[in-house]
Amino acid sequence: MSNDARIIFHIDMNAFFAAVEELDHPEYRGQPIIVGGDPDGRGVVSTASYAARQWGIHSGMPVARARALCPQVIILPVNMERYRAVSSQLMAYFRTLTPLVEPFSIDEAYLDMTGLAQSWEHAIAWAKTIKRDIKARFGLTTSVGIGPNKLLAKMASGMEKPDGLVVLRYQDLPAKLWPLPVDELFGIGLATAVTLRKIGLATIGDLAQAPVDFLTRRFGSYGAKLVAWANGRDTDLVLSERERPESIGRETTFRTDLHDPDALFGHLLWLSDAVCTRLRQERMLCRTVTVKLRFADFRTITRAHTLINATDVTGQIHRAAKRLLQEHWQGSPVRLLGVTLSGLQEKSAGRQMAFFPDPQDKQDIRLDKALDNVRERCGSDAIWRARYLLTGSRGKGEDK
Numbered sequence: 001m002s003n004d005a006r007i008i009f010h011i012d013m014n015a016f017f018a019a020v021e022e023l024d025h026p027e028y029r030g031q032p033i034i035v036g037g038d039p040d041g042r043g044v045v046s047t048a049s050y051a052a053r054q055w056g057i058h059s060g061m062p063v064a065r066a067r068a069l070c071p072q073v074i075i076l077p078v079n080m081e082r083y084r085a086v087s088s089q090l091m092a093y094f095r096t097l098t099p100l101v102e103p104f105s106i107d108e109a110y111l112d113m114t115g116l117a118q119s120w121e122h123a124i125a126w127a128k129t130i131k132r133d134i135k136a137r138f139g140l141t142t143s144v145g146i147g148p149n150k151l152l153a154k155m156a157s158g159m160e161k162p163d164g165l166v167v168l169r170y171q172d173l174p175a176k177l178w179p180l181p182v183d184e185l186f187g188i189g190l191a192t193a194v195t196l197r198k199i200g201l202a203t204i205g206d207l208a209q210a211p212v213d214f215l216t217r218r219f220g221s222y223g224a225k226l227v228a229w230a231n232g233r234d235t236d237l238v239l240s241e242r243e244r245p246e247s248i249g250r251e252t253t254f255r256t257d258l259h260d261p262d263a264l265f266g267h268l269l270w271l272s273d274a275v276c277t278r279l280r281q282e283r284m285l286c287r288t289v290t291v292k293l294r295f296a297d298f299r300t301i302t303r304a305h306t307l308i309n310a311t312d313v314t315g316q317i318h319r320a321a322k323r324l325l326q327e328h329w330q331g332s333p334v335r336l337l338g339v340t341l342s343g344l345q346e347k348s349a350g351r352q353m354a355f356f357p358d359p360q361d362k363q364d365i366r367l368d369k370a371l372d373n374v375r376e377r378c379g380s381d382a383i384w385r386a387r388y389l390l391t392g393s394r395g396k397g398e399d400k
């Protein structure tokens, strides 16, 4: 069976963090609950219970705003360890059904059910069983999407929340997928969606019918991918054990030792940008930034900083690297400079990274998206941050 004609489930837990809190605190059940931030009203909502959503509260919203909308809202801190424990029990349960389970985030997984479900009817029966099982064993509700590939399964699970079950086959696309706004197609970034709308492609159906040549001229090979996605084509396999790097590093040895701080900081920005671009391509976040310095006398030091929140934003990572360099470089000539990201984790689905309250972060994210888009279209050398030009850094760094 081709990769594009399988039976794939995408299982998405509903309001996962809030649902786990309701399990642990029965007295909160059915109450407006938000997880995230602190009771002083700082920080952003990580997850809102469905009761809280009725008040207009949603994830990414500042906690203070949530409290203004619903003064009696219950604010709980994020208990990631507990959510991870429940998540791994869920994944273990999925693996009793099929070995082909790909955890996609803490509360989502793809299951290749082709071997078990021989027909769509059979698949629906399986989905109902799984939903019942998860409710009975874990007390949690789920939305299950079923499709012939991962893309359509993912789109389907998003169509009915909470407690949904949607099948999205090729014949269902005109009625169910194509009327949706183009922004909702999984895999399309915000910047791309804006461009598509500007050129008159407002719905997924518009994109599906757009001439491939036209989009290729506009977006390079990414344009052809966009049209394929809009037509529900996706050849990505469910991979039970994805090959994931444990760290992403890049270092560069200078032709002549550097002592000019501006030049050194310019190279640092290039290296940070290179590792962060790779991090985003892997759809991962990092916690720890390490800077490596080798001096003219071959003395080598590495200095690390661990961030409070995992990130993939170049600006945040670059600032951490820069602080390390400022703290630990006393001016001796530098022969080699390196930046390594570790403490990697999968980036969860959705667009939560777009919800940074800090204007600097917002600006950084916009810049990253713009650069990623251009590089995807025109190759990694197509565009440079102005700072490199000032320092002549063109990065001959090597992947570690």
Ligand SMILES: [Mg+2]
Binding pocket: 012, 013, 014, 015, 016, 107, 108
């Ligand atoms: Mg979810």
